Amino acid sequence: MSKNIIIVYLSLFAFLGLAMLFPTNTTSVKINYPDYFPKPNYNFNKNPLTQEGIDLGRKLFYDPILSKDSSISCSNCHLSYTAFTHVDHRLSHGVNDSIGNRNSPSLMNLAWHTSFMWDGAVNHLDVQALAPISHPAEMDEDLNNIIRKLKKTSYPSMFYQAFGNSKITGENLLKAISQFELTLISCNSKYDSVMAKTATFSLQEDNGYKLYKNKCSSCHTEPLFTNNQFENNGLEIDSVLNDLGRYRITKNPNDSLKFKIPTLRNIEFSFPYMHDGRYQTITEVLNHYTNNITPSNTLAKQLKNPIKLTSNEKVDLTAFLLTLTDKNFLFNKEHNFPYHLFFPKTKDK
Amino acid sequence: MKFFKLLIIGILLSNGLISQNINDLIVTINPLLNNHILILEKENTEGITITKLKFYLTNFSLTKNDKTVWSEKNSYHLIDISTPSTLNLKFKIPSNITFDKIYFLFGTDSLTNVSGVLGGDLDPTKGMYWAWNSGYINFKLEGKSKNTPFEFHLGGYSPSTVQEVKLNMNKNNTKIYFDVANFLNQIDLAKQHKLMSPGKEAQRLSKIAGKLFYTNE
Numbered sequence: 268m269s270k271n272i273i274i275v276y277l278s279l280f281a282f283l284g285l286a287m288l289f290p291t292n293t294t295s296v297k298i299n300y301p302d303y304f305p306k307p308n309y310n311f312n313k314n315p316l317t318q319e320g321i322d323l324g325r326k327l328f329y330d331p332i333l334s335k336d337s338s339i340s341c342s343n344c345h346l347s348y349t350a351f352t353h354v355d356h357r358l359s360h361g362v363n364d365s366i367g368n369r370n371s372p373s374l375m376n377l378a379w380h381t382s383f384m385w386d387g388a389v390n391h392l393d394v395q396a397l398a399p400i401s402h403p404a405e406m407d408e409d410l411n412n413i414i415r416k417l418k419k420t421s422y423p424s425m426f427y428q429a430f431g432n433s434k435i436t437g438e439n440l441l442k443a444i445s446q447f448e449l450t451l452i453s454c455n456s457k458y459d460s461v462m463a464k465t466a467t468f469s470l471q472e473d474n475g476y477k478l479y480k481n482k483c484s485s486c487h488t489e490p491l492f493t494n495n496q497f498e499n500n501g502l503e504i505d506s507v508l509n510d511l512g513r514y515r516i517t518k519n520p521n522d523s524l525k526f527k528i529p530t531l532r533n534i535e536f537s538f539p540y541m542h543d544g545r546y547q548t549i550t551e552v553l554n555h556y557t558n559n560i561t562p563s564n565t566l567a568k569q570l571k572n573p574i575k576l577t578s579n580e581k582v583d584l585t586a587f588l589l590t591l592t593d594k595n596f597l598f599n600k601e602h603n604f605p606y607h608l609f610f611p612k613t614k615d616k
Numbered sequence: 617m618k619f620f621k622l623l624i625i626g627i628l629l630s631n632g633l634i635s636q637n638i639n640d641l642i643v644t645i646n647p648l649l650n651n652h653i654l655i656l657e658k659e660n661t662e663g664i665t666i667t668k669l670k671f672y673l674t675n676f677s678l679t680k681n682d683k684t685v686w687s688e689k690n691s692y693h694l695i696d697i698s699t700p701s702t703l704n705l706k707f708k709i710p711s712n713i714t715f716d717k718i719y720f721l722f723g724t725d726s727l728t729n730v731s732g733v734l735g736g737d738l739d740p741t742k743g744m745y746w747a748w749n750s751g752y753i754n755f756k757l758e759g760k761s762k763n764t765p766f767e768f769h770l771g772g773y774s775p776s777t778v779q780e781v782k783l784n785m786n787k788n789n790t791k792i793y794f795d796v797a798n799f800l801n802q803i804d805l806a807k808q809h810k811l812m813s814p815g816k817e818a819q820r821l822s823k824i825a826g827k828l829f830y831t832n833e
Contacts, residue, residue, distance in 0.1 A: 313731075388750065389749075389750045391750060392732065393733035394747075401747040411741050414741065436741065437733065437740040439735075441740070
């Protein structure tokens with residue numbers, strides 16, 4: 268009799284051991300992008316996307332619990348309807364009404380980025396969220412404290428569903444945020460339809476496309492509309508912010524006043540423009556490139572001679588830039604505030 | 617039932633077989649302050665108090681006549697003097713191995729620094745990751761000398777701050793010593809008492825710190 272009990276115990280032990288070898292049931296998700304996109308820079312093998320992981324990341328992205336006083340979430344400065352940037356604010360806002368010193372960048376096609384932040388301070392998407400979380404003028408919070416707060420909520424079960432472990436770690440928290448962010452892919456603009464040969468540019472747009480290729484594409488390179496490099500685009504330095512950009516990170520004088528080249532995708536909705544949000548309209552941006560370049564040692568070589576555009580050409584170029592608007596992306600229900608995750612009993616609106 | 621019993625015995629036996637001929641090698645890290653055991657928050661006779669000492673030791677291997685005879689996989693250890701269990705490194709090595717040297721890195725290699733978020737001892741919750749400028753802090757030393765507080769956070773991968781360490785060691789003597797006073801003695805605290813960013817200075821101080829490990833072999 269006692270022998271049988273021992274056998275039962277041992278078999279339970281053995282089966283538990285076996286069960287631990289199998290991951291929990293997760294629904295794997297594959298991202299879709301056009302064949303004219305390059306291979307993503309992000310290594311999905313190290314953080315395989317699952318619906319559970321994406322849901323968890325999406326909830327975290329919209330949850331002010333990530334900030335010190337639970338007042339702001341990632342979405343405060345990265346709104347889905349405006350290509351995940353903060354329209355109408357030149358500089359990002361943080362806890363206690365503090366104001367940061369840079370314009371919050373748009374979030375899209377992040378799997379193809381090779382660095383993050385305007386100065387490239389962050390070398391990997393997974394660790395990007397640490398920067399705004401800990402910045403005193405942004406969320407001003409500590410990762411360990413976030414985990415302490417999350418433990419008291421329903422999050423542990425979401426972590427279990429996503430990662431097979433209800434213990435919340437910094438690694439899994441950050442990987443979940445990455446998973447959601449990696450789904451923010453913009454590849455359904457009119458430009459994309461033209462590339463896929465399911466639409467054609469108007470004459471004006473086509474003329475704008477030629478101007479773009481001639482004058483803009485060496486930095487804002489197709490199809491992602493950035494070459495992921497850093498350049499000084501001739502902005503006069505703001506004497507209050509005194510922001511030297513990439514130099515702060517590399518301490519290399521050749522990097523002074525260089526900032527990461529942003530994508531032009533969804534430019535119609537991602538105003539204001541530049542690292543300090545100084546320009547409100549595309550017209551102001553184009554006027555900067557034709558009339559306003561401030562010379563300096565580190566100025567991009569493409570801007571040493573001012574770009575020449577007639578006012579008609581500016582209109583055509585703008586018409587092309589508007590073909591980069593992707594309403595499927597901007598108004599994608601999978602991207603906005605997840606009611607069903609915060610209020611599971613109500614219907615997803 | 618008989619088959620079942622055999623299966624269970626089989627599973628247990630195979631576990632046993634895997635662990636056969638494997639021994640634990642305990643390597644201890646012994647932080648010192650001027651040849652005395654370092655105790656946090658305790659002022660020594662020279663007026664030095666250490667409040668925090670944390671560092672990464674990674675990529676452990678054992679060599680015999682300069683040939684690697686064993687190396688640890690996923691070898692990342694955060695030594696934190698406030699958590700005494702982290703001072704005892706437990707390595708599982710085949711019992712027939714003999715060695716005369718231990719090799720490890722003081723800090724994290726550059727690949728680790730560009731691989732995104734990692735877990736275990738490398739999890740960013742360990743407080744050893746720079747949020748504002750990606751990269752691990754390899755070495756944290758905080759305290760005060762008389763009334764001058766000091767804070768050294770050394771790390772970064774460009775330029776690299778990781779240091780290779782090779783020490784004589786055998787099975788009968790596995791104590792590694794690290795005297796913090798030898799680091800502080802090489803710095804003029806009146807001029808420099810704080811460093812918290814990567815760069816050439818972090819590299820210079822890491823080189824100093826990396827040379828402080830020793831064994832009595």
